[in-house]
Amino acid sequence: MSATNTPETPATAPAPAAVKGEKQGALVLRRFLSNKLALVCIVLFLALIAFAGSAAGFGPFPGWWKHSYTAVNAQFEGGAPTISLVPTWLGGEGVHLGEHPFGQSRIGVDYFAMTMRGIMNSVLVMVVIGGLGTIIGTVIGAIAGYYRGWVDAVLMRITDVFIVIPAIVIGSVVGNTAGGLGIWFLAALLALVSWMGIARLVRAEFLSLREREFVEAARVAGASDRRIIFKHILPNAIGVVIVSATLLAASAILLETGLSYLGYGIQPPEVSLGRLISDNQSAFSTRPWLYWWPAVFIVLLALLVNFVGDGLRDAFDPRQKRFKMRKMREMTTGA
Numbered sequence: 001m002s003a004t005n006t007p008e009t010p011a012t013a014p015a016p017a018a019v020k021g022e023k024q025g026a027l028v029l030r031r032f033l034s035n036k037l038a039l040v041c042i043v044l045f046l047a048l049i050a051f052a053g054s055a056a057g058f059g060p061f062p063g064w065w066k067h068s069y070t071a072v073n074a075q076f077e078g079g080a081p082t083i084s085l086v087p088t089w090l091g092g093e094g095v096h097l098g099e100h101p102f103g104q105s106r107i108g109v110d111y112f113a114m115t116m117r118g119i120m121n122s123v124l125v126m127v128v129i130g131g132l133g134t135i136i137g138t139v140i141g142a143i144a145g146y147y148r149g150w151v152d153a154v155l156m157r158i159t160d161v162f163i164v165i166p167a168i169v170i171g172s173v174v175g176n177t178a179g180g181l182g183i184w185f186l187a188a189l190l191a192l193v194s195w196m197g198i199a200r201l202v203r204a205e206f207l208s209l210r211e212r213e214f215v216e217a218a219r220v221a222g223a224s225d226r227r228i229i230f231k232h233i234l235p236n237a238i239g240v241v242i243v244s245a246t247l248l249a250a251s252a253i254l255l256e257t258g259l260s261y262l263g264y265g266i267q268p269p270e271v272s273l274g275r276l277i278s279d280n281q282s283a284f285s286t287r288p289w290l291y292w293w294p295a296v297f298i299v300l301l302a303l304l305v306n307f308v309g310d311g312l313r314d315a316f317d318p319r320q321k322r323f324k325m326r327k328m329r330e331m332t333t334g335a
Helices: 024-031 036-056 113-147 147-162 167-181 183-191 196-209 212-222 226-261 274-277 289-316 325-333
Strands: 085-088 095-096
Touching: 024 274, 024 289, 036 113, 085 147, 095 167, 113 147, 113 196, 113 226, 113 274, 113 289, 147 196, 167 183, 167 226, 196 226, 196 289, 212 226, 226 274, 226 289, 289 325
Parallel strands: none
Antiparallel strands: 085 095
């Protein structure tokens, strides 16, 4: 006698759909792309760098802007800005840059060319300080957090010595010594006094991760300390490192601006945004555009990098993860 299928005992039940795991990198990328503000900021930041670089030129390659940041020109319309952003259908002069969109300096140098060059130099200092400072801070923090004991004590006391000295004081001494040796050398020396915050954060992360089971398993398997640090622990602390690097890059812009404003940063004939403000602070009441153009771009660069850092922090923070229960039930039941 053959068995009959009944509603209570179905012959075949639908198998639950397999739930595939998602790699950490893909999860972080998906969550970062879902942060609209951070995504817009990183696009604007890259677009600003591309625009300034293409206008001022990259190294030996000249830019598309016709004026140089060092050439002296005859005063045009009293040195006032010629840029127009109001279209003709709104009663304006149309959208155009004009002969000198940001105006001219007191001696006739095109201020648009100087500002674009200043943006590129400030971004260069930001990248060098952020990159080199992150590497130094990560290595010191990782060694201190992993080995602990007297190694941790010595490295952290050295870190404390650098922390208690104001950054602007150290930067002034470094800038006064290396300001005339080029932008790269100045940025590298500033990076040597900008790693302390990252070192303390990485140390705290390593103190927590070194007690995890996967580290003990690596020790039992005979892995060397170097392999455990850089192959097992550091990838799990990369979120802290990346977020700290973006915050350091944002503070590097302000550090370079402050040093150049005081006269200890980038030296003539090169220009930076802070140097432009310092050189034209006396013209604030008569030619305010000489002050406001570099100030606007300093604030804009710092804000964009900070918003990108906030987006990366939210992407790497596991506590920000949100589960859609309905979707999870559909995946597990196959409905």
